[in-house]
Amino acid sequence: MAYDKFNVLKSTVVPLPAENVDTDQIIPARFLKATERVGFGDNLFRDWRYDPTGAPKPDFVLNNPTYQGKILVSGKNFGSGSSREHAVWAIYDYGFRCVVSSFFADIFKNNCLNIGVLPVTVSEKFLNSVFEAVEADPKVELEVDIERQSITLLSTGESESFDINSYKKENMKNGFDDIDYLLNLKEEIAEFAKTR
Amino acid sequence: MEKKTLFDKIWDAHVVRTVPDGPDVFFIDKHFIHEVTSPVAFLNLEKRGVTVLHPERTIATPDHNVPTIDQEKTIKDQLSRMQVEKLRTNCKKYGIELHDLGSAHHGIVHVIGPELGVTQPGMTIVCGDSHTSTHGAFGAIAFGIGTSEVEMVLATQCIMQSKPKKLRITVDGELGKGVTSKDIILYIISQISASGGTGYFIEYAGSAIRALSMEARMTICNMSIEMGARGGLIAPDETTYAYLKGKRYSPKGADWEKAVAYWESLKTDEGAEFDLEYHYDAADIEPMITYGTNPGMGIKVKGFIPETVGMEGSNKKSYLKSLEYMGFLPGEAIQGKKIDYVFVGSCTNGRIEDIRSVAEFVKGKKKAPNITAWIVPGSREVEKLAHEEGLVKILEEAGFKLRQPGCSACLAMNDDKIPSGKYAVSTSNRNFEGRQGPGSRTLLASPLTVAAVAVTGEITDPREVF
Secondary structure, three states: OOOOOOOEEEEEEEEEOOOOOEHHHHOOHHHOOOOOOOOHHHHOOHHHHEOOOOOEOOOOHHHOOOOOOOEEEEOOOEOEOOOOOHHHHHHHHHOOOEEEEOOEOHHHHHHHHHHOOEEEEOOHHHHHHHHHHHHHOOOOEEEEEOOOOEEEEOOOOEEEEOOOOHHHHHHHHHOOOHHHHHHOOHHHHHHHHOOO | OOOOOHHHHHHHOOEEEEOOOOOEEEEOOEEEEOOOOOHHHHHHHHHHOOOOOOHHHEEEOOOOOOOOOOOOOOOOOHHHHHHHHHHHHHHHHHOOEEOOOOOOOOEOHHHHHHHHOOOOOOOEEEEOOHHHHHHHHHOOEEEEOOHHHHHHHHHHOEEEEOOOEEEEEEEEOOOOOOOOHHHHHHHHHHHHOOOOOOOEEEEEEOHHHHOOOHHHHHHHHHHHHHHOOOEEEOOOOHHHHHHHOOOOOOOOHHHHHHHHHHHHOOOOOOOOOOOEEEEEEHHHOOOEEEOOOOOOOEEEOOOEOOOOOOOOHHHHHHHHHHHHHHOOOOOOEOOOOEOOEEEEOHHHHOOHHHHHHHHHHHOOOOOOOOOEEEEOOOEHHHHHHHHHOOHHHHHHHOOOEEOOOOOHHHOOOOOOOOOOOOEEEEOOOOOOOOOOOOOOEEEEEOHHHHHHHHHHOEOOOHHHOO
16 A cells, blocks of 8 residues: 655664564564554564563663664674565564665565655664764764765765665555556556466 | 576566566566465455456465364464464455365465476466475575565566576585485574575485485575575486375376476586675584474484684674573583473474384384473375374374374464473474474474484484484
8 A cells, every 4th residue: 555755754763783583573464363464563563572471672772762763773694584564564563664774675675665664775884883883872863864865874974875676666665566556567468367 | 508407497488577676577487375475466366446357367265273182173363263264365356276174285386286297397386474485495486585575476477576596506415314305494494594585495415315306305495595595406306206296286188298398498508607606515414493483494304503612792782692592502502401302393394204204213112201292294195104104103102192284383373382491392494483382492303303302302313223
């Protein structure tokens, strides 16, 4: 369904310097039982965030009020494993609009773009700069500009450009999704279907 | 003439149009759905006022959250029951073929698709499940999608996809005794890492792959996603045709001849280029097992957990965190570690050949007293064959508990959970933290290795148990 438009996002960040964060960690399978897309943010990183009694684990970053923001920053191979879109729903529902990593799993990246969360791939060097800057000062901000395809660490001015194809870029800027596009091709698809 | 890979041939034949500097509008021949990733897609369709365009191209079964005991009774867990009921309502409303609990072809979606002959060479197949890559064993382009894409397929029979790069993995030579296709794929993933295939679609080739049965090929393609690849395929051949002949949805009569003639064309042209190639020698592959929390963390059963030499920063930190979760130390031997559970099942290794190999191994033996042994057939058809062939009797005499078909302890959405802190050696596909239940510790291995572990109660090379 249509989502909020994404243009320039300036925000403090939540750092999660782990690698290979799989979608089972982002949202464990036992929390996939809803038939509607509501409330998934409550169980984002459930088993890292809460102990088995449901009490928050104080050492996990989402339980540390020092770190807030609309941008989640994590280590390489973020979103690997299961195709569950619920993982992105949980990230979105929690309040993130952008995820930054040095490497994303394919299906996760597609799922992000399909619901309006921007995945930004940066170099290892830039990623480490962000982790170091946030560790030194949790108030530092990132600025993500989709039109310019740039991400900037505002405390140092360090900046990188990121890839996004122009189709997805327009979608993100306008809050359109792929189904809007596909439904407009109905006749072309119907002709093609006859050949299959 | 332009030289094409098998993947190019199938992909290019399904492109409706290419968006300039954007993805392809990609036509989907067959679509599988299950109870967990489809309800929101149907709900959104309704919100848009759109119907299902080609209900005859979608097939449904409930598998992820279903109980594996008392399936004939009402599902106790309210949320699971609601998801299964939603699937039933949606299938009825839109006229989608449903293989419901208790019906002759109920089972894990990636087990029943091939069993029914729905999966055929040259097709494009998607499902809201990353292990859809399984169907690539037939020479099809098959991959997992998110729920937004499930909605796209229901509404338009298309999704928007950028064409992945091409990777060929060639395994030549003969496998040693006690080495299975699961060991091949765990070996490959251990070599190229859990992210080494990201951005690629794989073609598996070579004499060791050709020599495998269809079920063994499915195990390989199934785990393509565990190295980050979208999917993996194997060119169809006589083995493929023999498997498909006579299946419910396989072409019949003159259509069969026509289909085989087309399938024969589905191979990579000599000289066609890949973006990346890896070559392995089957003789180098031994029984494998994982020791960490992603499928790339695999070693020989007779091997040692890697030391941290050469690792630094967040890489080392993540590695040590993973070992801490597992309760292992760098440099330790994995053989001889005490195990609590074994699980035989899942879309990776829940087929009849897997159950046969376990039964053959444990025949006349008993499971170790410290082991709880679960065996969960991938489908009703597999369950039926296991009974008919006397395998269930052998397994039960050895102390295994047979359960009813479903995804079960592979992802522990139902009650089949490994308790916190306990070790499970599993034939499934993922060893992520908590994958088989909160706090559970999973080691992935072949059905043969799992059988050996069941008998000895500790990590054991199956070649050393007689």
